[in-house]
Amino acid sequence: MFRILGKIVLGITLFILIERFCHRQTDGFLLSKMRLAFTSMPEHPLPSLSDDLSFIKKILTQPLHYIGRGGQCYAFATQDDQYVVKILKYNNNYPKIWLTLFPFPSKCELYRQKKLQEKQRRLVEEYTSYRIAIEELPEETGILYTHFYKQTLPNIDIHLEDKLHIIHKLHADDYQFYIQRKGSPLYPGLHALIQQGNSSRVQDALRHLVLYFVKRCEKHILDSDLGIWRNFAMQNNGMPFQIDIGQFSYDERLADKEERRKELLFFTWGLQEFLTQEDPELVTYLRTCIEQETSAS
Numbered sequence: 324m325f326r327i328l329g330k331i332v333l334g335i336t337l338f339i340l341i342e343r344f345c346h347r348q349t350d351g352f353l354l355s356k357m358r359l360a361f362t363s364m365p366e367h368p369l370p371s372l373s374d375d376l377s378f379i380k381k382i383l384t385q386p387l388h389y390i391g392r393g394g395q396c397y398a399f400a401t402q403d404d405q406y407v408v409k410i411l412k413y414n415n416n417y418p419k420i421w422l423t424l425f426p427f428p429s430k431c432e433l434y435r436q437k438k439l440q441e442k443q444r445r446l447v448e449e450y451t452s453y454r455i456a457i458e459e460l461p462e463e464t465g466i467l468y469t470h471f472y473k474q475t476l477p478n479i480d481i482h483l484e485d486k487l488h489i490i491h492k493l494h495a496d497d498y499q500f501y502i503q504r505k506g507s508p509l510y511p512g513l514h515a516l517i518q519q520g521n522s523s524r525v526q527d528a529l530r531h532l533v534l535y536f537v538k539r540c541e542k543h544i545l546d547s548d549l550g551i552w553r554n555f556a557m558q559n560n561g562m563p564f565q566i567d568i569g570q571f572s573y574d575e576r577l578a579d580k581e582e583r584r585k586e587l588l589f590f591t592w593g594l595q596e597f598l599t600q601e602d603p604e605l606v607t608y609l610r611t612c613i614e615q616e617t618s619a620s
Contacts, residue, residue: 352389352397352485358411358499360473369450370457371475373468380479382406382468382502383495388484395449395569399483400505406467407566408481411499416445449569453501456568459542463535464565465504465558473497501568506556509563510597516561517601524561526608531562533612536590540583540617545574551594584617 373379387399387408395416396409418439427435456464470476476496483491516525532555539546547570548554554567576582591609598605 351392354491354493356412357397358413360497360499361471362473364472369454369469369471371469372457372461372466376477379468379502380477383408383479383481386482386484389486393567393569396500405505407503407505409501409503416442416449418442448572452569452571455544455571455573459544460539460565460568460571463538464568465506465556466568467502467504469501470495471499503566504558504564506558506564506566508552509555509557510552512557512561513597514601517605522602522605525605528557528561528563529605529609530612532591532594533587533609533616535563535565536587536613537583537616540577540586543573543575543577545572545577545586546570546590547572549590549593551591552597580617584613587613587617 382401385402387401389397390400390407391398392412393409395414396411399408399410400406401408422435422438422442426432453469457466457469473496479495481493481495483493485491513525513528516528546554546565548567550567554565555563556566557563577586588610591613595606595609598609
C-alpha cells in the first residue's frame with residue numbers, strides 16, 4: 324500500500340517538475356493560449372488604425388522572434404528590430420473552461436455566475452483599455468495597427484520563432500494582435516544617459532514623460548499599472564513612450580487640477596526612487612516639471 328502511494332507521489336512530483344521545467348524553458352508560450360480573432364464585427368468595432376496593407380504585410384511577413392510576454396500578450400520582434408507584434412493570449416480575464424461547460428448544482432451556481440460576471444467585466448475593461456489607447460493615445464503608445472476581427476486581413480502567413488527557436492507558421496487573420504514601434508527599456512536607457520553625463524537629454528526625456536502624463540490626465544485617462552520601469556520604452560530619439568496598453572480607464576476625478584498633481588506624483592513614485600539612486604537632482608527636476616505642468620494645465 325505504502326509502496327503504491329509512494330509511486331503515486333513520485334509520479335505527481337515528477338510531473339510537476341517536468342511541467343515547471345518546460346514552462347521555464349518556453350517562458351509559458353503555447354499556441355493554444357493565443358487569443359482567436361472575433362468571427363463577427365460588433366456595432367462599434369475597435370479601429371485598425373491603418374489601411375496600408377502593403378506596409379502591414381511588410382511587417383508581418385518578416386520572421387518574428389519571441390522577446391517576452393505580459394499578462395495579456397506574447398511579444399515578437401521583427402527581423403529589422405523596428406517593430407513588435409503583440410499577440411493577445413487567454414489570460415485571467417477569461418473564465419476557466421470548467422466554469423462555462425454546464426450549470427452547477429444549488430448554491431454553487433451562484434458562485435459560477437458570479438465568477439462569469441466578474442470575468443466578463445474584466446474582459447470589457449481590457450477591450451475598453453485598448454480602445455482608449457487606439458483612439459486617444461496612438462502616437463504616445465506607438466501603436467501602428469490592430470487586428471481583432473477575422474476577414475479583415477488578406478491571406479498573410481506569419482512565422483513565429485519561440486524561445487526554443489522552433490518556427491510556427493500561422494494565418495495572421497486567425498488571431499488578435501497589434502503592432503507597435505519597438506523601443507529599448509526605459510530605465511537602462513536613462514541610466515546610460517546619466518552615466519554619459521548627458522543631463523540635458525535626461526531632462527528632455529523626463530519632461531516628455533511629464534507632458535504625456537499631463538495629456539493623459541487632461542483626457543481623464545487613468546493607468547492602474549504603476550510599473551513605469553516595465554511599461555515604458557525609449558525611442559531612438561531618446562523620447563519615452565508607453566508600451567503597455569492594457570490598464571487604461573476613465574476617471575472623472577482627474578478633471579480636478581489637484582487630483583492630477585497627486586496622481587502624477589503617485590504614479591511617478593517608482594521613477595523618483597530610481598532617479599534618487601542615479602542623481603537626486605533629477606528627482607527635484609521631475610517634481611518641478613510636475614508642479615509646473617499641472618499648475619498650467
